[in-house]
Amino acid sequence: xxxxxxxxxxxxxxxxxxxxxxxxxxxxxxxxxxxxxxxxxxxxxxxxxxxxxxxxxxxxxxx
Amino acid sequence: xxxxxxxxxxxxxxxxxxxxxxxxxxxxxxxxxxxxxxxxxxxxxxxxxxxxxxxxxxxxxxxxxxxxxxxxxxxxxxxxxxxxxxxxxxxxxxxxxxxxxxxxxxxxxxxxxxxxxxxxxxxxxxxxxxxxxxxxxxxxxxxxxxxxxxxxxxxxxxxxxxxxxxxxxxxxxxxxxxxxxxxxxxxxxxxxxxxxxxxxxxxxxxxxxxxxxxxxxxxxxxxxxxxxxxxxxxxxxxxxxxxxxxxxxxxxxxxxxxxxxxxxxxxxxxxxxxxxxxxxxxxxxxxxxxxxxxxxxxxxxxxxxxxxxxxxxxxxxxxxxxxxxxxxxxxxxxxxxxxxxxxxxxxxxxxxxxxxxxxxxxxxxxxxxxxxxxxxxxxxxxxxxxxxxxxxxxxxxxxxxxxxxxxxxxxxxxxxxxxxxxxxxxxxxxxxxxxxxxxxxxxxxxxxxxxxxxxxxxxxxxxxxxxxxxxxxxxxxxxxxxxxxxxxxxxxxxxxxxxxxxxxxxxxxxxxxxxxxxxxxxxxxxxxxxxxxxxxxxxxxxxxxxxxxxxxxxxxxxxxxxxxxxxxxxxxxxxxxxxxxxxxxxxxxxxxxxxxxxxxxxxxxxxxxxxxxxxxxxxxxxxxxxxxxxxxxxxxxxxxxxxxxxxxxxxxxxxxxxxxxxxxxxxxxxxxxxxxxxxxxxxxxxxxxxxxxxxxxxxxxxxxxxxxxxxxxxxxxxxxxxxxxxxxxxxxxxxxxxxxxxxxxxxxxxxxxxxxxxxxxxxxxxxxxxxxxxxxxxxxxxxxxxxxxxxxxxxxxxxxxxx
Numbered sequence: 001x002x003x004x005x006x007x008x009x010x011x012x013x014x015x016x017x018x019x020x021x022x023x024x025x026x027x028x029x030x031x032x033x034x035x036x037x038x039x040x041x042x043x044x045x046x047x048x049x050x051x052x053x054x055x056x057x058x059x060x061x062x063x
Numbered sequence: 064x065x066x067x068x069x070x071x072x073x074x075x076x077x078x079x080x081x082x083x084x085x086x087x088x089x090x091x092x093x094x095x096x097x098x099x100x101x102x103x104x105x106x107x108x109x110x111x112x113x114x115x116x117x118x119x120x121x122x123x124x125x126x127x128x129x130x131x132x133x134x135x136x137x138x139x140x141x142x143x144x145x146x147x148x149x150x151x152x153x154x155x156x157x158x159x160x161x162x163x164x165x166x167x168x169x170x171x172x173x174x175x176x177x178x179x180x181x182x183x184x185x186x187x188x189x190x191x192x193x194x195x196x197x198x199x200x201x202x203x204x205x206x207x208x209x210x211x212x213x214x215x216x217x218x219x220x221x222x223x224x225x226x227x228x229x230x231x232x233x234x235x236x237x238x239x240x241x242x243x244x245x246x247x248x249x250x251x252x253x254x255x256x257x258x259x260x261x262x263x264x265x266x267x268x269x270x271x272x273x274x275x276x277x278x279x280x281x282x283x284x285x286x287x288x289x290x291x292x293x294x295x296x297x298x299x300x301x302x303x304x305x306x307x308x309x310x311x312x313x314x315x316x317x318x319x320x321x322x323x324x325x326x327x328x329x330x331x332x333x334x335x336x337x338x339x340x341x342x343x344x345x346x347x348x349x350x351x352x353x354x355x356x357x358x359x360x361x362x363x364x365x366x367x368x369x370x371x372x373x374x375x376x377x378x379x380x381x382x383x384x385x386x387x388x389x390x391x392x393x394x395x396x397x398x399x400x401x402x403x404x405x406x407x408x409x410x411x412x413x414x415x416x417x418x419x420x421x422x423x424x425x426x427x428x429x430x431x432x433x434x435x436x437x438x439x440x441x442x443x444x445x446x447x448x449x450x451x452x453x454x455x456x457x458x459x460x461x462x463x464x465x466x467x468x469x470x471x472x473x474x475x476x477x478x479x480x481x482x483x484x485x486x487x488x489x490x491x492x493x494x495x496x497x498x499x500x501x502x503x504x505x506x507x508x509x510x511x512x513x514x515x516x517x518x519x520x521x522x523x524x525x526x527x528x529x530x531x532x533x534x535x536x537x538x539x540x541x542x543x544x545x546x547x548x549x550x551x552x553x554x555x556x557x558x559x560x561x562x563x564x565x566x567x568x569x570x571x572x573x574x575x576x577x578x579x580x581x582x583x584x585x586x587x588x589x590x591x592x593x594x595x596x597x598x599x600x601x602x603x604x605x606x607x608x609x610x611x612x613x614x615x616x617x618x619x620x621x622x623x624x625x626x627x628x629x630x631x632x633x634x635x636x637x638x639x640x641x642x643x644x645x646x647x648x649x650x651x652x653x654x655x656x657x658x659x660x661x662x663x664x665x666x667x668x669x670x671x672x673x674x675x676x677x678x679x680x681x682x683x684x685x686x687x688x689x690x691x692x693x694x695x696x697x698x699x700x701x702x703x704x705x706x707x708x709x710x711x712x713x714x715x716x717x718x719x720x721x722x723x724x725x726x727x728x729x730x731x732x733x734x735x736x737x738x739x740x741x742x743x744x745x746x747x748x749x750x751x752x753x754x755x756x757x758x759x760x761x762x763x764x765x766x767x768x769x770x771x772x773x774x775x776x777x778x779x780x781x782x783x784x785x786x787x788x789x790x791x792x793x794x795x796x797x798x799x800x801x802x803x804x805x806x807x808x809x810x811x812x813x814x815x816x817x818x819x820x821x822x823x824x825x826x827x828x829x830x831x832x833x834x835x836x837x838x839x840x841x842x843x844x845x846x847x848x849x850x851x852x853x854x855x856x857x858x859x860x861x862x863x864x865x866x
Contacts, residue, residue: 008257008277012280015252015253022245023246026238026241027238031238031241032190033190033191035191036171036190036192040189043118043172044114
């Protein structure tokens, strides 16, 4: 029966780990906006380079 | 196929999707509707941000209205910067802008790549639901003004209002409620799991060691539930008692307290394992209910006053003629200000230079602009629509005609929150009955078996706490709020639904509420116009800037403008001119026909004569909402209907045909008159539902039991109110009101169900041998069946609403 003490302890520790993760996610405002991140993750990181030459006759200015 | 697609492509603006058939702006075979859209495209293209057009097609915001240079000069003011930004260190400032134009995925993309436009912007993050962007920028390389200008250049003009600086703190997202809920759920689950051996052996566990350890683990796990998660019930119950008011939280707190102390006693004295599983379960379910009930629609604010509408900065003309941007709140009587096109007049002021055409739609809902001449007073809240004007301020911002409404006591005290929900009253009876049962069973056991007195009395309080009532209310309300959102009626909180069921009087505002905003109905009465006649009328109307002329132009078919001679405009009467040797007159009956015609029908009339022979007249009136007749007829059988309009009484005869002869109708009502009218009704013990739209209704909306603001575009601003209803769903008004009235029925029904469960529990409890397993079975079963019943009933009534 002593195995059950270890198992209960282990399961509680694991569960507390998830609880802490949950509290952290709430505290870091991950639940504040539940729509925008779902759109944001679909964006590509690269921007299109084509067609640029045709319109930009003058060299690109850097501000 | 490809050719076809190309021609379709060419007809609309590549930037905003508007028709481009009459314009000629092209780059790279892409056509644009206006110079503005083309410029935006050039900037986006130059900054390497063209993905904007790939994510969604034609995502842009129409740029026909040009934005004046120097509009954001006031953002250079140190004081304003300090108030607008919410964080600042040596190099960085953080600012949140509200961008009402945000509407699609492309918007999110471009707003999060702002640093390609201005390298001083370090990070920008969008909250799409709230239509806000948080921008972090380096104020050594750029400035708040430049950031605002960069946003404006690409079509996202930030909405900066007086409200942004007058409300000092930013509402922080409240996380404690979710944390409390999470902890209660965690402890509830684990306590349940550790109680399993107890359930299966029904209290007679063989392994005493195991039982000892599990009991103490349970006790340890229940501490955060009792001291942290359930703390709101204790605080609210205590507050209620201190004000000599027994609210629903007090008996709940008592039940939690009794359950906890008895469980602690049992565990420590090693006489049992307590009811910690039931306690944490009930706390968890109640927190879930409250969480859903308090979750309301984020993007709608219900607390707006005039400061959200008014601009932050205004140009003041100094004595030497130079202009300076100052904050509106610093305006003083006697200041001379310059109002540019499409800007709002921030304080009552006298016109002394320029041509004023003031659109009061913000204030009254009236969409047709009013012309004002020199030395006339222009009231705060009006929007100038014909070029720049100069004014002299005659009243301070807070003392103006419109804004002084907010000095009324209605706005300083929060009346509605004092009103007590019927749930508290029901819970009070419930508590009395419960205590009687507990005392009776205690007395019974005192006589028969004194060892069972405490067991029986506490068990009654443990098993039958009024949590079921709270659960019924919270889950019904949260589900109804969700369903009402689906029908575009956004309520502020759950008490609005409850208040709706007491309503017996409905007061309508006229303009913008029962009429549709921005549309007018034009008809021509007389002989059919020939092509030539309509061309003549159109040419004459084209000369005038009068709003009625503009409506006539939009009504008549497009034609070439002819050469106009001898054009004359008579203020308040009409215009005349000679076109192609025909003399044309256009204006009031007095002016055109030489006699006053008594007007039978509502609306403004414009008479026409060519060469002194009258042709007929145009009727221009507000278009009433579709289905108004049916709604009024339906509601009239159930409620007292009244009309409260800021407009003149010209539409009264028509409204009489809809509302009947008995309905009270008041016209020419000032904002404060409206408020007082509602107060009077309430003094006659009427429960009033006010339906309005403009800022002038704000007082009445606030004072009434339920104030609903009609909004044709829910992204637009609506004044402070209890609920916002989309204009498109106005037709459902009666159904929605009656749906809200079902709330009490649903709550009572689920309350009856929970009483049945309580009977079973009390049956065991009064015998003095309530086993934890029975409590642990009853608790989740009753909670879940209540949730199912309330959800089922509210969905059932929703199906009826659809019909």
